[in-house]
Amino acid sequence: MGALSNLRVLDLTQVLAGPYCTMLLADMGADVVKIERPGGDFIRPNPPFVDDPDEEAYGGYFQSVNRGKRSIELDLGDDDDREAFLSLVEKADVVIENYRAGTMEKFDLGYETLREHNPQLIYSSIRGFGDPRTGETHRQGQPSYDLIAQALGGVMEITGQEDGPPTKVGPGIGDLFTATLNCIGILAAVNHREQTGEGQYVDTALYDSMVSMTERAIYQQSYTGEPPTRQGNSHPTLFPFDAFEAADGHVVIAGFGTNHWTALCEEIGRPDLAEEYPDRESRLENREYLREEISSWTTERTAETICETLEGRVPVAPVQNTEDIFADSHVHDRDMIVPVEQPGAGREVEIAGNPIKMTETPPRVRGRAPLLGEHQEEILGDETADAETAADD
Known part of the structure; x- marks a missing residue:
């Protein structure tokens, strides 16, 4: 029943x-x-x-x-x-x-x-x-x-x-x-x-x-008086929260929390970035530069390698098509x-x-x-x- x-x-x-x-x-x-x-x-x-x-x-x-x-x-x-x-x-x-x-x-x-x-x-x-x-x-x-x-x-x-x-x-x-x-x-x-x-x-x-x-866009209009518009896969108030190119596709990384950001910087061999940009405001202000630094690491690796490296410490996932979904045991x-x-x-x-x-x-x-x-x-x-x-x- x-x-x-x-x-x-x-x-x-x-x-x-x-x-x-x-x-x-x-x-x-x-x-x-x-x-x-x-x-x-x-x-x-x-x-x-x-x-x-x-x-x-x-x-x-x-x-x-x-x-x-x-x-x-x-x-x-x-x-x-x-x-x-x-x-x-x-x-x-x-x-x-x-x-x-x-x-x-x-x-x-x-x-x-x-x-x-x-x-x-x-x-x-x-x-x-x-x-x-x-x-x-x-x-x-x-x-x-x-x-x-x-x-x-x-x-x-x-x-x-x-x-x-x-x-x-x-x-x-x-x-x-x-x-x-x-x-x-x-x-x-x-x-x-x-x-x-x-x-x-x-x-x-x-x-x-x-x-x-569109919940977020509604309150943004009210709070800022400006209509939000397109910004690709990124987030208006969080970074990194975006899609990154891999050697064989794309992955998404949501490492905006300080703990995840620190772990991400360690895993990509750039602990200096965590020290120089320790809070949300500094990361948002320098998002373009930081995106380039992360991308230089992801583009040299396959999506599988990126996920294996980061999983468990940083929220990460490959961008899957339906063939990938059908092959995923979780599904x-x-x-x-x-x-x-x-x-x-x-x-x-x-x-x-x-x-x-x-x-x-x-x-x-x-x-x-x-x-x-x-x-x-x-x-x-x-x-x-x-x-x-x-x-x-």
């Missing part, structure tokens, strides 16, 4: 933010019913594929964030399908959607309507700019994606090389961080309901989440790469595991992502049977 095995979640989300949130819930044991529009989540056909896809196949994108869920296909504009959805709502704990604000209201399935059918329901939304119920703004109703959120929220302005353009963070952090915050909000609402019996509306916005994630010891069945393929595929670790109810990947409507009869058939039983009684 998972920690959330008592919860049923109706998942109306698609693409990344919503599915990642409900994936976390499914990994922790919730029964997540993915309710897909006719034709299904439009990332189902996104590559990569193991083999040439058949009609029902889905790619790695869909597999990764929809594992462990059940799927049904409903057209909320159809009267019968709308009634089927409402019958599921009556027994659900959570409904989550990531449409534009006002979309569910067009089907007369907004929070207020669903609450009439289930007063204890927790209704959660993930939108680019939030929902009017929690704070109305002029941006609501506009479409938004991760790239938009990273740009508006200040992430791109502080990411990239100092002399380069604003740069998007590689993973879709606008989606992923928002999804994680939404999951936290849902679980907080569940806890509140356990104490009071009250459901509520949970809302997280991509833009809001990116403002929260496998922590169950962070897990195999799942891939429909239509002659082999399993591997996806990222769950980073939340628990001793009694450990989250885990509970099977592959579903085919479109794979559980239609199983889920809606149960509802029909329950209704017939109630009528007989």
Whole structure:
């Protein structure tokens, strides 16, 4: 049993933010019913594929964030399908959607309507700019994606090389961080309901989440009156805290603490630097010179040699690609790469595991992502049977 095995979640989300949130819930044991529009989540056909896809196949994108869920296909504009959805709502704990604000209201399935059918329901939304119920703004109703959120929220302005353009963070952090915050909000609402019996509306916005994630830049603006900008891999107030070139790649060194700085200088054969620049202020003031001195040592050595020399005394790590990650025993010891069945393929595929670790109810990947409507009869058939039983009684 998972920690959330008592919860049923109706998942109306698609693409990344919503599915990642409900994936976390499914990994922790919730029964997540993915309710897909006719034709299904439009990332189902996104590559990569193991083999040439058949009609029902889905790619790695869909597999990764929809594992462990059940799927049904409903057209909320159809009267019968709308009634089927409402019958599921009556027994659900959570409904989550990531449409534009006002979309569910067009089907007369907004929070207020669903609450009439289930007063204890927790209704959660993930939108680019939030929902009017929690704070109305002029941006609501506009479409938004991760790239938009990273740009508006200040992430791109502080990411990239100092002399380069604003740069998007590689993973879709606008989606992923928002999804994680939404999951936290849902679980907080569940806890509140356990104490009071009250459901509520949970809302997280991509833009809001990116403002929260740029945390350091926000307080810097307030304290200094100057907008922070890009400075590569370095840190505005700490040194060394940067990436350094090795003979065969790059390493990162975070030796800004005096104890780590002293150890770093000893290991590279430059104890004089620790004596001459003993505090944070002197190291920051002379960071360019010190960076050159450290680089003259790292560029003559492989990343492996650098790490072997410094590990245990100075925070250090190689900059890894995914091939390196797959070869790292730590990742496998922590169950962070897990195999799942891939429909239509002659082999399993591997996806990222769950980073939340628990001793009694450990989250885990509970099977592959579903085919479109794979559980239609199983889920809606149960509802029909329950209704017939109630009528007989």
